[in-house]
Amino acid sequence: MMDIRKQLLQTHTKENTELIVAYIGNEQERFDTLMNLFLHDEYRVCQRAAWVVSEVAKLQPEIFTPYLAVIIKNLRTEGLSDSVKRNSLKVLQGLxxxxxxxxxxxxxxxxxxxxxxxxxxxxxxxxxxxxxxxxxxxxxxxxxxxxxxxxxxxxxxxxxxxxxxxxxxxxxxx
Structure with missing residues (x-):
């Protein structure tokens, strides 16, 4: 059982991103955990989760449907990192x-x-x-x-x- 938050903080590499994406797969509960980190955690965690979120979107676009309104609303958040904006928009452009x-x-x-x-x-x-x-x-x-x-x-x-x-x-x- 992977602690997604802990894994995100371990290292910010392509390999780690792929590892987390593979762990999430098409498991809604794991994806919900990722989205909670992406939308509500500390700056560094949100920033690192952003890359994973955009990679999951490429493989499982349908998993995002319940989160579209939340992702769009989140883009109004003051002080949002460029990585969160960039990856949110990257997801939205493909859906x-x-x-x-x-x-x-x-x-x-x-x-x-x-x-x-x-x-x-x-x-x-x-x-x-x-x-x-x-x-x-x-x-x-x-x-x-x-x-x-x-x-x-x-x-x-x-x-x-x-x-x-x-x-x-x-x-x-x-």
């Missing part, structure tokens, strides 16, 4: 967000994308979450397009690459 959460998710992501101080990865994942919502709510297209175009000249290589792909995809939305 189907229910209609009832589109507004909240879009509001948070527009805030991140417009921020001058947000990390590039957070902005890029926000862009993709917003694009996915825009496919269902085309009225957001103009605002998203303007935000990306305004930042393109000053963006990093990663931002420009994601921005170009997103702008191209936006052209196809009616």
């Amino acid at each position: 189907v967000i229910p209609k009832s959460l589109w507004g909240e998710a879009a509001d948070i992501c527009f805030g991140y994308l417009a921020s001058k101080s947000e990390a590039i990865a957070v902005k890029c994942f926000s862009m993709t979450v917003l694009l996915n919502i825009t496919y269902k709510v085309p009225e957001l297209k103009g605002e998203l397009q303007i935000l990306i175009e305004d930042q393109m000249p000053y963006g990093s290589a990663g931002f420009k690459s994601r921005g170009k792909r997103t702008l191209k995809a936006l052209q196809e939305i009616q």
Whole structure:
């Protein structure tokens, strides 16, 4: 029986992350323990749990359904680490967000994308979450397009690459 919290604090490596992901498997109770650590524990534990959370999402996206609203709400937490934001958005970009959460998710992501101080990865994942919502709510297209175009000249290589792909995809939305 693994103590997930203790294992997270032991080391922050790919091997340790894979070990914890394998332990969680598709066990809802173990996943619930991980999510509790991710959402409510000390900064270091949340930060390390973030990587595990995003890896579990790749393998078991359906296990996240009960947590979508909580993950989105958690993104409003003051002082959230970049790793928690980045990995939460990474999870959200790969899942189907229910209609009832589109507004909240879009509001948070527009805030991140417009921020001058947000990390590039957070902005890029926000862009993709917003694009996915825009496919269902085309009225957001103009605002998203303007935000990306305004930042393109000053963006990093990663931002420009994601921005170009997103702008191209936006052209196809009616």
